[in-house]
Amino acid sequence: MPRSSIHLYQSPFLLFIIIKMSEKKYLIFGERDLNGFGNKLQALVGWYVLAQLTGRQFVISNELLHKALQSNFHKNNFPSLSIGTTHPIVPPGLSPDGFKQYFDVDFPAIDFYSLNEQFLESGGGRPMLHEVSQNKYFKNDYRELVEANGGQERFVRGLYKEIFNGVTPDFNREAKKYFNFSEHKYSSVQFRTFFDSGPLQWSSLPLLDVFLDNLKKIKNEHIPPDSIVLVQSDDAAIAQYIRARIQKMDNTLDVRVPQWPKCKGCGKRGTPHSCTHVNNTAQGGGSLLSIIDWLLMGNADFIYCTHTSFPQSCARFFDKAIYYTELKEGKLGVNPLWTKKKLSN
Numbered sequence: 001m002p003r004s005s006i007h008l009y010q011s012p013f014l015l016f017i018i019i020k021m022s023e024k025k026y027l028i029f030g031e032r033d034l035n036g037f038g039n040k041l042q043a044l045v046g047w048y049v050l051a052q053l054t055g056r057q058f059v060i061s062n063e064l065l066h067k068a069l070q071s072n073f074h075k076n077n078f079p080s081l082s083i084g085t086t087h088p089i090v091p092p093g094l095s096p097d098g099f100k101q102y103f104d105v106d107f108p109a110i111d112f113y114s115l116n117e118q119f120l121e122s123g124g125g126r127p128m129l130h131e132v133s134q135n136k137y138f139k140n141d142y143r144e145l146v147e148a149n150g151g152q153e154r155f156v157r158g159l160y161k162e163i164f165n166g167v168t169p170d171f172n173r174e175a176k177k178y179f180n181f182s183e184h185k186y187s188s189v190q191f192r193t194f195f196d197s198g199p200l201q202w203s204s205l206p207l208l209d210v211f212l213d214n215l216k217k218i219k220n221e222h223i224p225p226d227s228i229v230l231v232q233s234d235d236a237a238i239a240q241y242i243r244a245r246i247q248k249m250d251n252t253l254d255v256r257v258p259q260w261p262k263c264k265g266c267g268k269r270g271t272p273h274s275c276t277h278v279n280n281t282a283q284g285g286g287s288l289l290s291i292i293d294w295l296l297m298g299n300a301d302f303i304y305c306t307h308t309s310f311p312q313s314c315a316r317f318f319d320k321a322i323y324y325t326e327l328k329e330g331k332l333g334v335n336p337l338w339t340k341k342k343l344s345n
Contacts, residue, residue: 024118025117025118025120026058027047027057027058027120027122028060028061029048029060029062029121029123030086030123031061037310037313038310040064041160042129043122046131046132048163053141059078067171067288068288069317071165072165085119087120087121088121089110107132110137111137153335154336157319157336171288181295181296185301186300187223187230187301187303187304189215191208191305193235208241210325211325212242215246215249215304222304222323223302225250226253227253228254228255229256243256298315303320304324305323306325307324308327321334321335
């Protein structure tokens with residue numbers, strides 16, 4: 001038989017090779033969460049970029065994200081997709097050893113191009129976009145993407161718009177049980193004590209008065225008299241202290257503290273915190289209650305906070321500026337920088 005008349009599909013081995021070569025590959029953002037909601041979102045954006053750079057289909061298979069945020073990348077938008085055995089990039093486990101193993105992963109050195117598994121599974125916390133930018137296999141491609149999109153912050157905010165289509169109606173309804181943000185213009189002030197965060201426990205408390213002094217510097221420019229100020233903290237006593245201090249700054253303000261239910265994990269009434277959205281002991285996996293403060297912050301006209309990934313992800317999702325106090329030095333800052341006006345010293 002002439003060689004030209006031999007078809008590849010007549011060889012089972014060659015047919016297998018062709019199928020494997022044409023097999024669509026996926027990067028699944030799943031339930032391997034070792035961090036809170038802000039880190040989850042910051043990590044997700046990084047994984048999305050990795051999927052684009054490596055030619056994989058990005059899919060979100062995460063209960064809380066499905067309940068809270070609308071996206072064309074949710075698994076239910078791929079009805080024919082049957083996820084087989086996944087290869088975890090991030091090691092599983094919430095034990096101290098699991099955390100150590102997780103943070104010991106050298107993401108900048110991983111050759112993601114060489115991972116041939118059809119389904120790679122990632123999770124919250126890492127890699128942040130900084131780590132994507134440092135990966136030796138595609139840092140040049142990443143730099144070109146950033147430059148083509150007007151710089152890092154504009155690029156990141158564009159990614160949030162590309163991945164998400166707003167919040168879900170259920171999330172809006174749940175949040176309005178605690179504060180009806182659609183009926184009011186208001187400012188959001190959020191202070192995290194880290195009381196539940198292991199080595200960071202109470203680490204921000206020494207900066208509380210600095211935090212309030214910084215707020216006083218910018219209050220007149222951003223918080224109108226007779227307006228509503230919503231105060232949120234992971235510790236109810238701290239929230240009340242901040243409320244009283246703001247009231248002293250301007251007694252015309254209507255300063256409010258949402259009344260949260262007691263956390264089933266620790267018994268506190270502060271905003272739902274890490275023991276809810278890290279290990280899910282408070283309300284069960286995928287509880288919208290764990291992130292309502294994020295949505296209330298995002299709908300505010302002015303946001304002032306401690307500088308963590310939680311409000312940073314919020315500002316990027318809602319494309320708003322946030323003013324913040326840095327946790328290490330107590331400096332007053334603003335993000336994004338192109339909205340920055342001269343901050344009072």
